[in-house]
Amino acid sequence: MNDRDIQTPKTTGRTTRRWLILLSGTLLPVIAAGAVIHQYQTEIANTLLDRALRNQPARITEMSGLNADTQHATIDSISVVLSEPAIELTLNQVELSYSWASLLARRVEAVRIDDIRATLLQGEDSLTEGTLQTGRVSVDCARTGICQVVADGGGSVNIEILLPGSPDPTPLQFDWTQPIRAGWVSASQFTASLSLQADSLALPSLPLQSMPVQLDLALSRSGEELRIDASAHLPADRSLQINASHEISTGRGNGQFTSDGFVFTELFPLSALVSLPDETDIIAGQLAVQAQLTWLRPAGDEFELQGPIDVQAQNLSGYFDDTVFTRLGVYMKAELLPDWQLRTRELGSAALTAVDPGIELEYLSTRFTLDTRNTSVQLIRPQATVFDGIVSAEQINWQPDTPEHFEIQLQQIDVARILGLSAYQQVQATGRLDGSLPVELLNTTAVINGGKVTSVPPGGSIRYQGGRFGGSNQNMELVNQALQRYDYSSLDATINYTATGDLNLDIGLQGISPLLNNGQRINLNLTIADNVPELLRSLQAGRSVQEALSDHLQRR
Incomplete structure (x- = not known):
């Protein structure tokens, strides 16, 4: 198996999750059919493949080493361009299994790919760019109408995200050791689950400390709706849950973001999460945040995010400069506005047991x-x-x-x-x-x-x-x-x-x-x-x- 880095220019966040669906739903069945015909005449196979894909969101740009019999086919290398989303794929050492019945139905029964190289083609409304490295990928469509996909052997993802309000993209690196699993019926109906780890996740444009993060993701698509359920696990059992729905055609979406409670201690103070000025920290207490946000990102326009945010703090204790405070409690119902501003939706409340700048209040x-x-x-x-x-x-x-x-x-x-x-x-x-x-x-x-x-x-x-x-x-x-x-x-x-x-x-x-x-x-x-x-x-x-x-x- 060859592990290779794939250079990926800017693209939208949705592209990285859709290429395999399109590949299995349209491209690979046609390749398998062509492989059988190629047993007799390679030129006929390439002609049929080109015609079959002419009206599909994909086209073959190069293929070599095609060998096939009535049940199996192997391809040394094949390059494919998907038009929606715009991705260029190079697949090496492809193995296909099929039957005459599956070929007549324009599908294969199983696919094995040793090496995948992907280039995400740049678009005007790009948000991300990066590289992808994956282990062996298998696709099994023989038993049910839903194809089962497994990417094992580990791998890594390197991406750059243009965060709102930042002129420069922020690089992120994730690794995975657990298999990535997916199942789909078509390019517009699939599910997937994966677990990513970052040994040291840093967002320089935000006041966050570099820290290890584990990200558990469950994705599903039905028609134009893409659902994302995610859990971000941070040090000291801190976590953030995300449950979101996104409409691909309009760029609209909504999601609930929840932190059940960040507990601060002397061993895990606020400064372990957020960059703070010197002599400033919170070493006790609990902070919980819940947001119900909606977003809209029309092609070529600014990303808009808005919605209610509820904040509840209990027994926060810490210091700033030479001032000590103990047991701060805050309850606030706020609203994030489309221009990234914040205002309260109703009166908030705050209470503090003591603050001591030298004279105790x-x-x-x-x-x-x-x-x-x-x-x-x-x-x-x-x-x-x-x-x-x-x-x-x-x-x-x-x-x-x-x-x-x-x-x-x-x-x-x-x-x-x-x-x-x-x-x-x-x-x-x-x-x-x-x-x-x-x-x-x-x-x-x-x-x-x-x-x-x-x-x-x-x-x-x-x-x-x-x-x-x-x-x-x-x-x-x-x-x-x-x-x-x-x-x-x-x-x-x-x-x-x-x-x-x-x-x-x-x-x-x-x-x-x-x-x-x-x-x-x-x-x-x-x-x-x-x-x-x-x-x-x-x-x-x-x-x-x-x-x-x-x-x-x-x-x-």
Whole structure:
């Protein structure tokens, strides 16, 4: 047996599955008939073959080494061109078995082919090109009206696919070791099954990692309808199922694409499947996707794909940059649009147990919509727990380069939790705060002008245990003494936050200090300034995001 590579120019995806059907249904029966006649006169055989194939979607271009008797024929080499689909075939060492009855019915009973070389002829609406190498092929039509085809001995397929949105074709290589089996009645009615393996499948135009893949395929055609049922098996028992139907004459089709659940672990994180930026990964949780897509590809036109896509994520935990998040859940009903854009069909929901950029936010939740056509995101009633209080907004609309104004409401914020940050360990305080923050958001930059915060009755206390501050004048001496133990009945603060991250708090306090004049009433005005990005970096300093994530998962 000779294994040969077959150079195949561009062609449509359907061509690689149809040549053997046409070959058996029309070409080989005529070759067998001609082989018998050739026993008497080769010229007559070639004339009859040419006439018989004149109105068929195939024609013989070259034939050599034809020998036949009344039951068998052998051909050293034969070249055939199929017009639909456009394929040029070279078959070497062909053996045919037949009877007079089968010849009268224009068919053979069995075919054995040691070597097949195929060239897929280029068309204007081409999508693929590549090479094909196969082992021994046998065709058995003697027992039933359905011919049974087996290609064994292993082989390989090398193809190039022009993926949507990519100017350059993507090369793919598959091997097979299990026999490929098919059965057909005619070129428009057949079934086939095969299993392909790729040791390292890579799609450079997509953000996917190179990985081993096993692809199990079942194909069937009835008239103009081609059905494809496929399972793609990925590492760590991950899989993708495809059930599709395609109408050959119109280029229309539809299919269901399902992933029952990609489970992420520390050994098999998201980065094992998808190329991610440094210090970004998901190491726990499950992701399921289901899509019901339709497509249309008229000859010479752009490929159109559209339909609903449902996404459900559960307990996703991971990190990005220096930020840790745990147990993210997302439920989204979206729609893929013909221009490869995505939008939600209805309100989606998202919930997150915790996110920690240095300051921990807990129990985040929101409803949302998104539309990639204008890169817009809308958050409906987002809220989170921070410093043991509630932070919420009515609605936030985000779109690049478009300023958005909204108001954040603060409820029952715990002053002790704020001052529990390592940056403020010299101060201890109690009390709860309510307030509102008017926010202007442009891209990822937020600005707050004139935010208001006030204490919740009955107030609280402040204990300053650090050194002296603010100089040595009499007023600052009074402040130092008062803050060593200060009980406030009201706290009012104005908050301003700049685009560079500078936070300014102008605080007014009313209360008493038991250490001054037997509890004399004292009103204090303080100004506190800090840079929030620098504060977060100091809180993140020295920690590993992986260790921080592990700690969060153990605590929850």
